[in-house]
Amino acid sequence: MALPQRDSKQHNGHSIAIFGEVLADIFPDGSVLGGAPFNVARHLQAFGLHPVMITRIGQDDLGRQLMDEMQRQDMNTTGVQIDPLHPTGQVKVHMSDHGHQFEILPSQAYDYINAGITHMVTMATKPALVYFGTLAQRNMESRLAVDNFLNYGTSPRFLDINLREPWFDKHTVRRSLLRADIVKLNAEELATLGTMLRLPGRNAIEHASALLKRFNLDMLLVTEGDQGAWAIDREHQVQRIEGTTPPQRFVDTVGAGDGFASVCIMGILNEWPTATMIARANQFAAALCGIRGAAPDSSDFYLPFLREWQQ
Numbered sequence: 001m002a003l004p005q006r007d008s009k010q011h012n013g014h015s016i017a018i019f020g021e022v023l024a025d026i027f028p029d030g031s032v033l034g035g036a037p038f039n040v041a042r043h044l045q046a047f048g049l050h051p052v053m054i055t056r057i058g059q060d061d062l063g064r065q066l067m068d069e070m071q072r073q074d075m076n077t078t079g080v081q082i083d084p085l086h087p088t089g090q091v092k093v094h095m096s097d098h099g100h101q102f103e104i105l106p107s108q109a110y111d112y113i114n115a116g117i118t119h120m121v122t123m124a125t126k127p128a129l130v131y132f133g134t135l136a137q138r139n140m141e142s143r144l145a146v147d148n149f150l151n152y153g154t155s156p157r158f159l160d161i162n163l164r165e166p167w168f169d170k171h172t173v174r175r176s177l178l179r180a181d182i183v184k185l186n187a188e189e190l191a192t193l194g195t196m197l198r199l200p201g202r203n204a205i206e207h208a209s210a211l212l213k214r215f216n217l218d219m220l221l222v223t224e225g226d227q228g229a230w231a232i233d234r235e236h237q238v239q240r241i242e243g244t245t246p247p248q249r250f251v252d253t254v255g256a257g258d259g260f261a262s263v264c265i266m267g268i269l270n271e272w273p274t275a276t277m278i279a280r281a282n283q284f285a286a287a288l289c290g291i292r293g294a295a296p297d298s299s300d301f302y303l304p305f306l307r308e309w310q311q
Helices: 036-046 061-072 115-125 140-150 170-179 187-196 204-215 256-269 274-288 299-309
Strands: 015-019 023-027 030-034 050-058 080-083 089-096 099-104 129-133 157-160 182-186 219-223 229-233 238-241
Touching (some): 015 115, 030 036, 030 061, 036 050, 036 061, 036 129, 036 157, 036 256, 036 299, 050 061, 050 115, 061 080, 115 140, 129 140, 129 256, 157 256, 170 204, 187 204, 187 219, 204 219, 204 229, 219 274, 274 299
Parallel strands (some): 015 129, 023 089, 157 182, 182 219
Antiparallel strands (some): 089 099
């Protein structure tokens, strides 16, 4: 299966523009910085790439915590906007035996990302790839900003669906798919799109094939939790990998999909074979289930993967 190619160079030295929300995941026993775009950005930073996070935070303790964390990890902060009126995003995480559920609070700073500033940062970044999702499009101001963000050049556009009730609708999903080249989603989200968009077909593969054709996508990446993952390209070729052995100490699944997305982005830019890419992405996502929250405290967590993947 051929990956979508824009040029043949290695991209480790190139920037990746990441648009969207920063959220503090509020657990019963504490809070952890999260949000899919921020999770992806800090994974990419730890893997040696150069993400530029375009978001908006409040003038509050959580906002200061975010800036401190980004500086600690030597991340680029030029795309972080400060909002004097709205708070840094929060989401309450409710844990259960079946995984986790989110309660995402309304009217947060990331709902008011400024379009003009976004345009300037994106133009200055000259990204090799751009990443965006659906949650940060729930408010008009940030929708205008994401339009400016996606108008840059011919960089591949990576859409991370991340459907979160009640913050998505058919219009937002359709306009996002129309702007995307590569789409990552989980099996439940694919089933939701099948119903929402009335995709023809009797199973997930047929729905994915219809989605590729209707929106002229290069690739669809589908995660299935402990059952593995699969990818389908514009020739409708499917590659599937089985689930990875779970960590000895399972903690939670928060951020596993974001870890999967980050490794896929690295694989796309470095032209890994698709089967290799999704196997490595699934391996990393499974390892994240052994820690609390979406990202490890230490960069040492990434070293075994880097050593193995650079062989």
